[in-house]
Amino acid sequence: MQPIYLDYNASTPIAPAVAAAMRPFLDEAFGNPSSGHWASVPAKVALEQARGQVAALLGAAPDEIVFTSGGSEANNLAIKGTFFALNRKGAHIVTSAVEHPAVLAPCRFLEWLGAVVTYLPVDSTGRVDPEDVRRAITPQTVLISIMHANNEVGTIQPIEEIGAIAREHEIRFHTDAAQSVGKIPTKVGELGGDLLSIAGHKLYAPKGVGALYVRGGLELEPLIHGAGHERGRRAGTESALLAIGLGTACEIAADLATMARIAALRDRFWATLQDRFGDHVALNGHATERLPNTLNVSFVGGIGTDMLEQLNGVAASTGSACHSGRIELSPVLAAMGVPERIGMGALRFSLGRDTTADEIDQVIERLSAIVSA
Numbered sequence: 001m002q003p004i005y006l007d008y009n010a011s012t013p014i015a016p017a018v019a020a021a022m023r024p025f026l027d028e029a030f031g032n033p034s035s036g037h038w039a040s041v042p043a044k045v046a047l048e049q050a051r052g053q054v055a056a057l058l059g060a061a062p063d064e065i066v067f068t069s070g071g072s073e074a075n076n077l078a079i080k081g082t083f084f085a086l087n088r089k090g091a092h093i094v095t096s097a098v099e100h101p102a103v104l105a106p107c108r109f110l111e112w113l114g115a116v117v118t119y120l121p122v123d124s125t126g127r128v129d130p131e132d133v134r135r136a137i138t139p140q141t142v143l144i145s146i147m148h149a150n151n152e153v154g155t156i157q158p159i160e161e162i163g164a165i166a167r168e169h170e171i172r173f174h175t176d177a178a179q180s181v182g183k184i185p186t187k188v189g190e191l192g193g194d195l196l197s198i199a200g201h202k203l204y205a206p207k208g209v210g211a212l213y214v215r216g217g218l219e220l221e222p223l224i225h226g227a228g229h230e231r232g233r234r235a236g237t238e239s240a241l242l243a244i245g246l247g248t249a250c251e252i253a254a255d256l257a258t259m260a261r262i263a264a265l266r267d268r269f270w271a272t273l274q275d276r277f278g279d280h281v282a283l284n285g286h287a288t289e290r291l292p293n294t295l296n297v298s299f300v301g302g303i304g305t306d307m308l309e310q311l312n313g314v315a316a317s318t319g320s321a322c323h324s325g326r327i328e329l330s331p332v333l334a335a336m337g338v339p340e341r342i343g344m345g346a347l348r349f350s351l352g353r354d355t356t357a358d359e360i361d362q363v364i365e366r367l368s369a370i371v372s373a
Ligand SMILES: Cc1ncc(COP(=O)(O)O)c(C=O)c1O
Pocket: 009, 010, 069, 070, 071, 072, 073, 075, 100, 102, 147, 149, 150, 151, 176, 177, 178, 179, 199, 200, 201, 210
C-alpha cells in the first residue's frame, strides 16, 4: 500500500526552495558570522537577511527576533527567561492545561524553584475563557503563556482578548505559535503578545531551528550564557545554514493561499467521514476556530493506536499514548472533558502542502475497511 503522510503537525518536509537557499552554507560559505574578514560576509549577510524574513512574517522588527534551536527552546527561553529576569517582582505564571509539554515542563520546573503556576481549564472545544485569565491574575503575576493554536486538536485560542487583558494589567504575554505560524495570520501587532515562539520544522524548514520574538526592550535572562550573540539573548556561534532555512520558509509561509486548498480538502474529509460513519464519529476541537489543516476525529469505541496500525502506511497521530503498559487519554482531550470511550478512539490527521485529494480518498477507504459503521 502507498504510504500516506498526514502528520504535518508533527513535522513537515523541507521545502525545495528552503533546501536550495541552505545549499551554499553546506558547500562553501562556512565563515563565522562574527569574524571581521571576508569569510564571514556571506554568513553575516544570510543571518541578517533571515532575521528580516522571520520578522516580516510576524510584523516585527528584525532586532526583535532571536534564533533558537526550535519551538521547545523558544518556549523555555520565554518562560524561564522571564522568570529569571522578573522573579524579584513576583513569581506567579498563568498558563493553560492544554499547552505543549515544551510550556508545561518549564512551568513545572519553575514550580520546583518556587514559582506558583495557575493551569487554566478549557471548555469542551479546547478554548480558554479570557475571563478566567483575568480572574487568575494576582499582584505577583509576571507572565501569561497561552498557546496560539493547539497541536492535537487545532483549536485556536482567543489570543487577542487574552493579550488585551495582559496589556491592561501590564503583564508580559507569551504565545506558543509553533503550530499556527504559516497556517493562519500571526502578526504580533494584531495578536498583542510580547513573546512568540516559532518552530522551523512545522513550516517546511529543517528541524533544529526556531525563533523567539521578543518585543523590543524586554528584559529576559538568557538560558545559554557566553559571548554576546543574538544581542546577548543566546550565546553560541549562529548557524547561517539553519537561519536562512527558517527565513526562506517564513517568506514562503507568508502566502496563506495554499491554506484555502488544504482547508477545503480537510472539510471534505470530515464531511465524508460524517456521511459514512454518522454517530460513530465525533470531531475533537472547535468546529470553526481551528487550524485549517487539522482534523482530530474520534471513532467511538475504537482504540486510536490499534486503528493507526491497521491503517496500513498512513502516518497520523492518536489521542492516546501508552504509559507504563496502559493506554491513557491525552492530557489535551482529558482537559476538554472528552469521555474515555470517545477519546481513546481519537486520530489526528494533519494535512500539508503536498496532500492530494486522492490521498484523502484512499485514507477514507482504508478507514472504511477497518471501522464498522
Ligand atoms: C505547540 C507546540 N509547541 C512547541 C513544540 C516544540 O517544537 P520543537 O519540536 O521545535 O522543539 C511543538 C512541537 O510539536 C508544538 O506542537
